[in-house]
Amino acid sequence: MTAHAEQKLGASDIAAMVRREISKGNLQLHDRLQPERVLAETYGAARGTVRKALNLLEDEGFVEIRPGSGTYVVHKPDDSSPAAIDNATPLELMDTRFALEPHICRLSVLHGRRADFDKMETLCTRMEQCVEDPVSFSEADTHFHRALADSTRNGLLIWIIDQIANVRSQDDWTRMRHLTLDAATINQYNAQHRQILNALRTREPERAATIMKEHLETARLSLTRASET
Amino acid sequence: MTAHAEQKLGASDIAAMVRREISKGNLQLHDRLQPERVLAETYGAARGTVRKALNLLEDEGFVEIRPGSGTYVVHKPDDSSPAAIDNATPLELMDTRFALEPHICRLSVLHGRRADFDKMETLCTRMEQCVEDPVSFSEADTHFHRALADSTRNGLLIWIIDQIANVRSQDDWTRMRHLTLDAATINQYNAQHRQILNALRTREPERAATIMKEHLETARLSLTRASET
DNA sequence: CATTTTTAAACCAAATATATACCAATATAT
DNA sequence: ATATATTGGTATATATTTGGTTTAAAAATG
Structure with missing residues (x-):
């Protein structure tokens, strides 16, 4: 000693x-x-x-x-990510996800395989067991959206989604976000995740994209709701 | 220790x-x-x-x-990857642009200012003077799409577009792309750029997004046409 | 001196770890 | 093809660990 x-x-x-x-x-x-x-x-x-x-x-x-x-x-040791990522605001992030994820759904319908959807299903189930645990839910949620990106087989898109996930995890917003994640909200998210997955499985690109938009709109609402508190 | x-x-x-x-x-x-x-x-x-x-x-x-x-x-050890960018295929890039740019148009309508559109207009004019010069045209075209991203005032999106631009400039198939850029194609692109800009100025988000999709579809076609040659 | 901080000890409730047994899916050898 | 061994999945009862709390005395601080 x-x-x-x-x-x-x-x-x-x-x-x-x-x-x-x-x-x-x-x-x-x-x-x-x-x-x-x-x-x-x-x-x-x-x-x-x-x-x-x-x-x-x-x-x-x-x-x-x-x-x-x-x-x-719960803190990432200083990695030197670009300023654009470190300083991105929650609303910038939401707009970016609005651009990416609905179209990712369409691409997933085109390129996704059964195994991809099975993995997402597993994550859905996991999230449904986290209704009382916002932190675990949030983590599984990130993995769900990453798995969705994976199913496009588009390395560039996957990379972008990963970068975006870093924004989500690093910031204080994460904590704030956890505060807004009550059981009701989580249940709503879970329902939407299931609907998206079903639309992917039945190969309905536009329906999947539409539900994803609703999903993101829900998330955006809970975000603005939180920042007004 | x-x-x-x-x-x-x-x-x-x-x-x-x-x-x-x-x-x-x-x-x-x-x-x-x-x-x-x-x-x-x-x-x-x-x-x-x-x-x-x-x-x-x-x-x-x-x-x-x-x-x-x-x-x-199952973990791909430390991506943090320039690899995803360097190894991106032209089709991956197109799919990514399909995800981003139509929505960028919508955001541009929301957040863009006159000065932004004026800058894009300048670039349009420059591109119209490059009908016989594919290399210069391509350069101006990149700037146009960057200016479009700028008009969203979304630092995260702008950063992503910049990363994507790097893909476009680095690779071999950029050269290939220049080969497919005959005068007719360039004129078509120019017309679409103008239409997009007009839709932005008149604050019609969906119309701008739709034309952008057509624009990207045109680009994708000339890409597949080139790779079949 | 008054105030704040640190110490020390005891107890609580929740989360976790242990140990064991048995089940189900998979791999391997016959 | 079948039998056997190996592997993860589950259940359960018990013991241990861990943070949360309270209290009172000692030490540090201004």
Whole structure:
């Protein structure tokens, strides 16, 4: 052990050290921090102090504290993505998705295979089991839209969708979005996902595109609703 | 670092370790992981714990679990890919433009200003003076579509259009494309550009989008015509 | 001095991990 | 083709771990 014994550490000191571990990359996305009781010992502080530090980091959006489970990293270490992606606003993002995803539905009807749709079906089922868990739902939702893009077999489109997914995950908006994801909204999304999938399976490009537009319109509404709060 | 020696491993810890093995490349695409029962022993955890970890990784899209068979790596290690752009085929590009540009027209009607349209008009005029010069025409054409994207005031969309423009300029088939650009085709393009611009000025989003689709269809035809030669 | 922060200990509820047994899908050898 | 072994899927009862909370005393701070 390398001598932390030097000085007494306050809550904000500990927060700073953990924050640094995260942006340095020693702690990566989805990693679980050591339990509060262990951190307390390694930093030579009381559990209550560590707890304050972690709450600070949670407010800053670096970690997510899950009672009974642990504290997890929710922050991507500085990758140098283009400014256009980092600074994209939620509304810009929605307009871009409005451009892409309905047409992606049409292409999916043309190029998608049974296996693609089966995968999307699996994700639908998973999302339907996440009605009470906005975070997991949101993650599965991202995968659903990625799987949809996959089914077009268009590497360029898939790449663009991936870039867009980065916008969604990095921002504070994600947290705000989770707040707007009540059970009713999630159920509505799930119904729309199913309808889209059905339209793809029955090879109805325009119907799939139309439902996708409705889906995005729903999402846009819940977004504006959230920003007015 | 050292001597974490005997820390108990939770599901997310195991998930993190496997995730790192995958992105590091120790586990490659289509590799099969060890059976759950073996992993459980090597990580010193119960099978249920390993199982939870693997399910997490499946949610994240790193692995695919096939009952009775095994668990397989499905993650394309670190795309972040210029590859998707460099290797994009002309048809992939056309499909992507089909997705983006009609909707860009709609957004242009919403957010475009007179100055934007004036700039596009200038480019139209320039293109009309290039009927005999496919290379110059092609350059101006790129600028026209970029100016159209600019008029949406959507930084994300503009960035995507720029990426796509790189595809167009880099590749060999750009040369091929120039071969198909006879005077008749260029005149047709020019007429369509004018029509699009007019629809934007008169604030008719759907008409602008429709003409854009026709424009892209024309381009796609001349593309397939070229590749059959 | 008054105030805030840290410490320390105990307890709670929820989430997770363990251990075991059995089922279902798949692969392999006969 | 059939039988057998291997693999993931599921269920369950129990034990452990984890964050959440409260309280009171000690230490640091201004």
